[in-house]
Amino acid sequence: MADRNAARTRERILEIAGELFRARGYAGTSIADIAGRLGTSKSALYYHFASKEEILDALLAGVLAAHARVAELAGSAEHGPAEVLGAVVDMVAGSGAVLATFGADPSVAAALAGRDHVHGLRAKDEQVVARLAGGDPGALAAVAALAVAKDGGRALMAERGALSAADRADLLAAALRALDG
Amino acid sequence: MADRNAARTRERILEIAGELFRARGYAGTSIADIAGRLGTSKSALYYHFASKEEILDALLAGVLAAHARVAELAGSAEHGPAEVLGAVVDMVAGSGAVLATFGADPSVAAALAGRDHVHGLRAKDEQVVARLAGGDPGALAAVAALAVAKDGGRALMAERGALSAADRADLLAAALRALDG
DNA sequence: GTCTATACAAAGATAGAC
DNA sequence: GTCTATCTTTGTATAGAC
CATH class of the missing domain: 1.10.357 (Tetracycline Repressor; domain 2)
Known part of the structure; x- marks a missing residue:
């Protein structure tokens, strides 16, 4: 069940990152931007992606x-x-x-x-x-x-x-x- | 004559910036990158552009x-x-x-x-x-x-x-x- | 799995000397 | 016009608690 949530969160991150990369560019988007939209901290993001x-x-x-x-x-x-x-x-x-x-x-x-x-x-x-x-x-x-x-x-x-x-x-x-x- | 040099430098900056923006993107290019190629310091750049x-x-x-x-x-x-x-x-x-x-x-x-x-x-x-x-x-x-x-x-x-x-x-x-x- | 705190580098920009 | 030095903010990433 924990796995389920992790997988869900991973998907949400990819979804949000995709939107932001498209809107502001890859270099123009920060981890903080993504975490902000995700509603969590930057560190939480680094649990899902290195x-x-x-x-x-x-x-x-x-x-x-x-x-x-x-x-x-x-x-x-x-x-x-x-x-x-x-x-x-x-x-x-x-x-x-x-x-x-x-x-x-x-x-x-x-x-x-x-x-x-x-x-x-x-x-x-x-x-x-x-x-x-x-x-x-x-x-x-x-x-x-x-x-x-x-x-x-x-x-x-x-x-x-x-x-x-x-x-x-x-x-x-x-x-x-x-x-x- | 000083004006001439300034105008020349301005042109070079635009030329270099254009190349770098195209290659790495606007957000992906730093002032330091441009100054580096120009062969001067960052500050020199800020004399020509605000x-x-x-x-x-x-x-x-x-x-x-x-x-x-x-x-x-x-x-x-x-x-x-x-x-x-x-x-x-x-x-x-x-x-x-x-x-x-x-x-x-x-x-x-x-x-x-x-x-x-x-x-x-x-x-x-x-x-x-x-x-x-x-x-x-x-x-x-x-x-x-x-x-x-x-x-x-x-x-x-x-x-x-x-x-x-x-x-x-x-x-x-x-x-x-x-x-x- | 997510947090706070923090390390550390790079970024944009300015001050003041020459 | 260009420099060195410096300020400030932002960025990526990690450590360690909960």
Whole structure:
């Protein structure tokens, strides 16, 4: 039962940290800020997480896994542009708030520099672009299509809170149009 | 002549600060970091700028003005989607590195919260979207088109350093395709 | 599991000499 | 214009009681 409470508290911390990181940035958010919203002391927080960076890692784990799955899909030759971009849209819709944090905050990238994650992420984006470009060196249209799916998706999420099935379909269509009309 | 040197130093500070803000985020960059790269003490910095935030303001002034010009263009009814999106592309190409900072860093938005700028910025984006949507309430395609021009443009800038005339034309074409095929 | 108290470093900023 | 020295606040993190 004690375990239950600890797990609940852990979840609340991640939830609060996610909100604050998104609003003020990772570097711009202090442990005191998080503890304040949680309604406990800073020390209580350190019982659940060994450091601020550990909170970030826990928050990012899901997004990184989702990116990895999309990149894997893009890597295999069996999937067309529509499938790949559809997977990107679903990923954005699924990991919404956290992705907004990760993708938008330079201090997150700086905190993770050298620790595999970042290069992994950028490499994964490039893998998707390469697949969409189909070997074409002038990959501008592919970059544009990914921008629609990922950044356009983020903008829509921020605006509407979530993406309906119709939104996803429309977004995919717009991305495909950006790719090659 | 003393004025000349001061002006030069001011420029160097802005240059260095811009790079660091982009790499580590605004909140993640300290005055000491900037002074270190400048090769002087922290105090020297405070001779040129009264505060960290003042550096940010100076850095953002150009981008905000550029956004205002685009929004103004979008506001007048005489310009079509191609003109508006072209202006967005030019704005991105022109204010490159700084826009990447501004658009991507939550700690920048937090630092400016309440101080007109931010609402101004978001409002200006919405004005562009509204114009592109042409009154259509389902503005997804407009959001998508803006994402191509702005975020796609950012991604390209990050990748290529600058946008050639051909890049701009291609990007605009992709944005128009995202808008309505 | 959460608290108070505290260590310790880093941050933003200022004073006053040169 | 730039320095050294210093103040103050804030930040991350730990120790030890309950």
